[in-house]
Amino acid sequence: MSYKKITLKPKKEESLRRFHPWIFSGAVAQKDSNLTEGEVVNVYTANNDFIAVGHYQIGSIEVRVLSFQERNIDAAFWKEKLNTAFSLRKSIGVVSETNTAYRLIHGEGDNLPGLIIDIYGNTAVMQSHSVGMHESRIEISNALIEVLGSTLKNVYYKSETTLPYKADLGAENGYLVGGKDVEDIAIENGLKFQPDWVKGQKTGFFVDQRDNRALIEKYSKGKSVLNMFCYTGGFSFYAMRGEAKLVHSVDSSAKAIMLTQNNVELNFPNDSRHSAYAEDAFKYLAKINKGDYDLIVLDPPAFAKHRGAIKNALQGYKRLNATAFEKIAPGGILFTFSCSQVISKDAFRLAVFSAAAQTGRSVKILHQLTQPADHPINIYHPEGEYLKGLVLYVE
Numbered sequence: 001m002s003y004k005k006i007t008l009k010p011k012k013e014e015s016l017r018r019f020h021p022w023i024f025s026g027a028v029a030q031k032d033s034n035l036t037e038g039e040v041v042n043v044y045t046a047n048n049d050f051i052a053v054g055h056y057q058i059g060s061i062e063v064r065v066l067s068f069q070e071r072n073i074d075a076a077f078w079k080e081k082l083n084t085a086f087s088l089r090k091s092i093g094v095v096s097e098t099n100t101a102y103r104l105i106h107g108e109g110d111n112l113p114g115l116i117i118d119i120y121g122n123t124a125v126m127q128s129h130s131v132g133m134h135e136s137r138i139e140i141s142n143a144l145i146e147v148l149g150s151t152l153k154n155v156y157y158k159s160e161t162t163l164p165y166k167a168d169l170g171a172e173n174g175y176l177v178g179g180k181d182v183e184d185i186a187i188e189n190g191l192k193f194q195p196d197w198v199k200g201q202k203t204g205f206f207v208d209q210r211d212n213r214a215l216i217e218k219y220s221k222g223k224s225v226l227n228m229f230c231y232t233g234g235f236s237f238y239a240m241r242g243e244a245k246l247v248h249s250v251d252s253s254a255k256a257i258m259l260t261q262n263n264v265e266l267n268f269p270n271d272s273r274h275s276a277y278a279e280d281a282f283k284y285l286a287k288i289n290k291g292d293y294d295l296i297v298l299d300p301p302a303f304a305k306h307r308g309a310i311k312n313a314l315q316g317y318k319r320l321n322a323t324a325f326e327k328i329a330p331g332g333i334l335f336t337f338s339c340s341q342v343i344s345k346d347a348f349r350l351a352v353f354s355a356a357a358q359t360g361r362s363v364k365i366l367h368q369l370t371q372p373a374d375h376p377i378n379i380y381h382p383e384g385e386y387l388k389g390l391v392l393y394v395e
Contacts, residue, residue, distance in 0.1 A: 003042045003053065004032040006063060010046040016068070019380040021113050023052070023063035031056075038131030040066070040073045055114065055132025059164075064113035064130055078136070078143035085110045086147055092373045094210075101186040101195070102374045103207050108384050109376040115140070118203040120195045121183035123154040125203040126176070129162050134169055141176040154178030156197050173198070185266065189214055191237055192266040196259060201301075205232055208387055209299065211372045212335070215391070217242035219295060219333050226250070226293040228281050228324075229300045233260030235335070237267045239295070240274060248293070249276040250284050285323040294329040302340040310342055314351045317343075321355035325363070325394060333366070334392045341386035348388045356392075367391035 012027035023043060035041065035056050043052040043063055053073065054065040066073055085105055089095050094102040104124065105117035114130030117140075124144050128134040141155045155177040163171045185192050188210055197204035213234050216225075220242030227235045230249035239247050249260045257278045264274050277284065281300070298320060303313035317338060324334055338348045356363040369389030371377075377384040 003040050004035055004056075006031040006041050006043045006056070007048070008043065008045055008051070013045045013051050016043075016051050016065070019068060021054075021065040021108050021111070021378070021381055022061045023054070023065065025060055025062040028062055038135040040132070042070070055130055057130055057132065064132065066112070073136075075139055075143060078140050079146055081105075081110065081112055082140075082143050082147040085112075088376070089374050094372075094374045097187075098190045099188055099210075101188045101193075101205065101207055101210075104374075106375045106384075108378045108381040111378065116203065117144070118205075118207055119148075119152075120186040120197065120204065122152060123156060123178075123182055123197070124148070124152055125156045125158055125195075125197045127162055127203060128157075128159040128171070131163065131165075131169065134159060134163055134171055137176065145177060153181045158197060158203060188234075189238075191241065193232060193234070193237075193263045194259070194266065196232075199255070200259070201231065206234065208339075208371045208375050209234055209337075212337075212369050212389060213238040215367065215369075216295070216297065216335060219391075220244040223295045223333075224248075224293045224329075225295045225297070226288075227297045227299075228285070229298070230260050230276070231256045231299075233263045233276070235297045235299065236260060236274065236276075237264050240264065240268050240271065244273065244295070247274045249274070250279055250281060251276075252278065252280050254278040282320065282323070285320075285327060288327055290327050291329040292327065294332040296324050296328050296332065296334050298324055298334070298336040299339075300337070303338070303343070307342050310347070313340055313343060314347060317348060317351040318355045318358075321352050322358050325356055325359040325361050328394050330395060332394045334394055335369075335389065336392065337369070337387065337389040339387050341383065343388070345385070345388045349390065352390060352392075356394075362395040364393045364395075365390060366393050 007030050008027050009029040037058050041056045050070050052065045053067050054063040100121045103118050105115050114133040116127040118125045157176050158173045159171045160173050195204035217238040220239040223244050225239040225244045225247045227249045230251045233249050236247045236249045257276045260276050303316045371387040
């Protein structure tokens, strides 16, 4: 297939020689006329050598690379990429009868920048972050059905809030495939939950915390646990399976509290150990007594979604963690996270360390956490590492 052409400025192909999947607008010398955002383009060096093929877009990132080999981006391409990703998930053991929730496609981590696909039972939830992926959604959906076979009955498309110019693209949320035979319960490490991909945040559940939730289970026995920013209550029901003495879930959203209560009830019906509160996190932490909880989870939403917000975000992380350090019981354990991609691991750690120093408590690092293996980081795209976490022992 003949694609339109983009030519780079001299020496601007160096990052592509290192397989970085983004081409910035400042690297482009010229491009064919009448390019439409989302269409596939071939990229050439200033010496007219082919270097990459990818989706053209308007913005600071002008091309998201799909392949460094000259090839057609067609049904066979999508099937090959999905097969590769599915094989990885099977090989690392996240696809099983006791785990029916996982990420199948993680953007650049699976060499498909701009595309997210999460699997919940017999439903795939697809999210486009680029116009190119949006324009390819039907081909991708068809390939999904081929690759996953009879286990997949539904493909739900959810990109209304992730795409630019959504009014012009017809990016309404809805089922591309199925919509009737929908399993409303998925399983994670043997625990049940109800993902809400229609009205919930992201794709309906935060599958990126699976391994970290499993870790909290190991530390919960006999403890009073506080799960802040609980959303759907993942950490809460793992703590309960870990034989926590009591678990309190807090979120500012009443809808999130309802989801948490539903998920806890699925696994531990009528269990009096759990209570949930729709309250502001900072206000809740401020009013509790020191020693009320000996295990606290801080998993806030992204405090910084762009670089201009970094300074305020770091202050927010420092204030939040300082309050937790002040209130946690002696010998307590703090799980603290940042999911802000623009906040570096070092910057987050410094904010947490500054919070600890402010309180004067003695603190030790037990674990340094990140995203799970079904959210792989392309070694040539370190920006793909977004989830940062620390498990801290507070004397």
